[in-house]
Each structure stands twice: as C-alpha cells, then as structure tokens.
Amino acid sequence: MRIGYSFWGFLGDGVTDTPDGGRSHRRTLIDALIGSGHEIVFLQADRDSDEAATALPYSWEPEGFPEIDALMLEWRWPIQGRNTTPCGTPGHTCDLHRQTDLVDHYTRGGLPTVLWDKDRQLPADDPLRTQPAVVVCEAALHPSPGATSLLFPVADHALDAADPQALAGGDRRWLLTYVGNQYDRDDCFNSYFAPAAGAHADHLVAGKWTETIAWPHIRFIGRVPFARVAELYGQSLTTILLLPHRHLSAGQMTQRLFEAVLAGCLPLCPIEFRSGRSLVPDRLIVSSGAEAATIIGDLAEARHAARADLLAACLEQLELMRVSHQVRTLDEILTSTVVTR
Structure with a gap:
C-alpha cells in the first residue's frame, strides 16, 4: 500500500531544542513498514532538511494531496501560542493546520485512516472516533474504549x-x-x-x-x-x-x-x-x-x-x-479497513 504518513518531528537526530521523543522509534517503524512492502510518503514539512540540514532517503510532499491508499497520522493537538496562531506569526508551526487539511481531504472523504494518538490527547467524544474509515491507536497496554494498542516500537x-x-x-x-x-x-x-x-x-x-x-x-x-x-x-x-x-x-x-x-x-x-x-x-x-x-x-x-x-x-x-509485532498490527488494521471500505 502507498501510505501517506503525517508527523511533526524528525527521523534523524534533529535539533536539540525540540520535544520530539519520536526520534527514538519513528524511523524504526517507517523502515519496518517499507521493509514489509509498503511505500511511504511524508505529508508534513521535512524538518530534517529544513532545520537540521540532514538529507534522508525518503519522500516528502508537504503540500497538496498525493494519491495514497491510506493515511496515518501521529495525532497533533492544539498548543496555544504555537500551532493555533495565524500562519507567519513568530513561533508558529503549521502541523495542526496541515493535519486539519489532510483529515478534511482524505479522512472525511472515506480514505482508510490510522490515527495514532501517541500522547492520548484525542477527546473521548471526538467525532473522528466514530468515522467508519478511522482506526484510533494508542501506545498503551489498556487503550481507550474502541482504540487499538500500537506500542512504541523497538527494532x-x-x-x-x-x-x-x-x-x-x-x-x-x-x-x-x-x-x-x-x-x-x-x-x-x-x-x-x-x-x-x-x-x-x-x-x-x-x-x-x-x-x-x-x-x-x-x-x-x-x-x-x-x-x-x-x-x-x-x-x-x-x-x-x-x-x-x-x-x-x-x-x-x-x-x-x-x-x-x-x-x-x-x-x-x-x-x-x-x-x-x-x-x-x-x-x-x-x-x-x-x-x-x-x-x-x-x-x-x-x-x-x-x-x-x-x-x-x-x-x-x-x-x-518489538517493531515486527507493531507492523503486523498495522497490516491487520489497514487490510481490514480497506476491505470494509
């Protein structure tokens, strides 16, 4: 499958002044997904290149809406003074705006979507939880009702x-x-x-x-x-x-x-x-x-x-x-969601 993957952070070492803990496991998951036969295109800004001057062998399309078979979101939430401000405001980041556009275009259009709520910030009554094409995942042994366990992966x-x-x-x-x-x-x-x-x-x-x-x-x-x-x-x-x-x-x-x-x-x-x-x-x-x-x-x-x-x-x-267990979970989710679409 061609998976559009949305995350706000880094795949490499990135920069010091950032709270991105995903650097320890994000690339592990991406490489394992690619290794299992999926194609990945990243849909947010290439911060590795833009901020850390690091060129990595992946594909980015931070604008527009490329053809994909499924969408995977590392869920972003409103952070006052950062991603809730108008574009161009000092300190503004466009992660939330871009995520909203992706959800409006792909998810609300019925495309299979994996919403990985890595910090358990998605409200319990958020309408996305009831969308038939959406599967909410949490990195928890005991995820919220209706959510699926997808743990942070180790290689x-x-x-x-x-x-x-x-x-x-x-x-x-x-x-x-x-x-x-x-x-x-x-x-x-x-x-x-x-x-x-x-x-x-x-x-x-x-x-x-x-x-x-x-x-x-x-x-x-x-x-x-x-x-x-x-x-x-x-x-x-x-x-x-x-x-x-x-x-x-x-x-x-x-x-x-x-x-x-x-x-x-x-x-x-x-x-x-x-x-x-x-x-x-x-x-x-x-x-x-x-x-x-x-x-x-x-x-x-x-x-x-x-x-x-x-x-x-x-x-x-x-x-x-283990990452192979997490990829197996994602394969099962994506297969069942595509079949029932």
Whole structure:
C-alpha cells in the first residue's frame, strides 16, 4: 500500500531544542513498514532538511494531496501560542493546520485512516472516533474504549543483538538518571525521583524542566542533543520511568524504557503503572521513592551477574514492543479497513 504518513518531528537526530521523543522509534517503524512492502510518503514539512540540514532517503510532499491508499497520522493537538496562531506569526508551526487539511481531504472523504494518538490527547467524544474509515491507536497496554494498542516500537535487530552480559558492564558514573521533559510529570517526580535522588547524590536530570524551585537538591542539566541520550543512559545504573497520570492509568510506556535497557540502564517502574509487570521485572517495580532509593543502593552493590540477569529479564519483556509485532498490527488494521471500505 502507498501510505501517506503525517508527523511533526524528525527521523534523524534533529535539533536539540525540540520535544520530539519520536526520534527514538519513528524511523524504526517507517523502515519496518517499507521493509514489509509498503511505500511511504511524508505529508508534513521535512524538518530534517529544513532545520537540521540532514538529507534522508525518503519522500516528502508537504503540500497538496498525493494519491495514497491510506493515511496515518501521529495525532497533533492544539498548543496555544504555537500551532493555533495565524500562519507567519513568530513561533508558529503549521502541523495542526496541515493535519486539519489532510483529515478534511482524505479522512472525511472515506480514505482508510490510522490515527495514532501517541500522547492520548484525542477527546473521548471526538467525532473522528466514530468515522467508519478511522482506526484510533494508542501506545498503551489498556487503550481507550474502541482504540487499538500500537506500542512504541523497538527494532528487532536491536533486541536480537542485545547482550545482557555486555550491557551490564561499563563505568556507571551516575546511579540515577532521567532523560525527558517535565510535561505533566511533577507528581511522579515528587513521589519517586526526588526522594531517591535525595538519597543518592550521583544523579542527574536531562530535559526541559522549567519549574524546578521545589527541588533545589536535584541536578538539572537542561536539554541535551538526541545523540547524547544513549550516552547518558550508558553511564547510568538506573532510571525511573516518570509518566503522566493519563499514561500510568492506561499502561502507556514511552520510549524511555527501551532507550535505557538497550544502554544497560535498569528501569524502575512506579507501581501505579497499570500492568507494569508486563514490561518490567517484578524486582524493578517500586511503590515509593524510599523503596527506589533502597533498590538503587542494592543494585550499586550487586554483582555484575545479578545486574546482567535483570537486564536479560528486561530484554525479554521488551518483546511486546518489538517493531515486527507493531507492523503486523498495522497490516491487520489497514487490510481490514480497506476491505470494509
């Protein structure tokens, strides 16, 4: 099938000052779709070229409406002062305008559409949910009623090549690290990361955190280039998977899980995360910041073999996020939607 794919972000490393977490998995999914026989054309601006001066071997048609068999949207929502302003306004981005045009032209015209609501921002009563040609997907173990689970994908080859013995080695300069932005994570941060960091001075937080006065003891270093994410995790013993409540309650895990594990960094998961034991070993499920601090201390003293065993268990549970599984889900969705069109 020829799939028109709409996303606002990057396929390569992009630029530092951007909140695009999709860089860790978007190209993985695209390459797997192409590898399974689909043709992909991107329908938003080529930000890799426009902003990062990176030429990539894909096709873009950011204007007009090319012939496609199906539309796939990484769902965009209104962000005041950014994509809700008139075109040409300083700081304006056209992602929402372009998405609206795509939906009006393709989706409302009956074209099969996969709406991937990656941040769970689509209102429960949005009319698109009842359109016969639309399938809503969420990156959650327990998606909203009527939605389908499509998890953030990790590359098959990355899982197949991962060696827990090798991953458990190396110098772990930091006992605890978090890489990611503040957005809606204050509650989780207060409950887990802040107390654990208070017990372990060797910690850091990388990302956009603008309101930090409540945590004077935390080492915030600001945003880092995307290429540095794996490096930081590779220097860290543990991370804590900080998530907004809407993700905790739906069992929606971000890319932070496999970014950490594939760098040998052990992920501690809050007990509030629904069905957390499906993705993280029981030993790494924590019910408080104090418990997280204790586990981090124990892991710092643990033998190499014990950490390797935990990483092996983490890798085994990442099978749920394997990209070939996600492509199979998309193939089933697209096939059934085209057949019933």
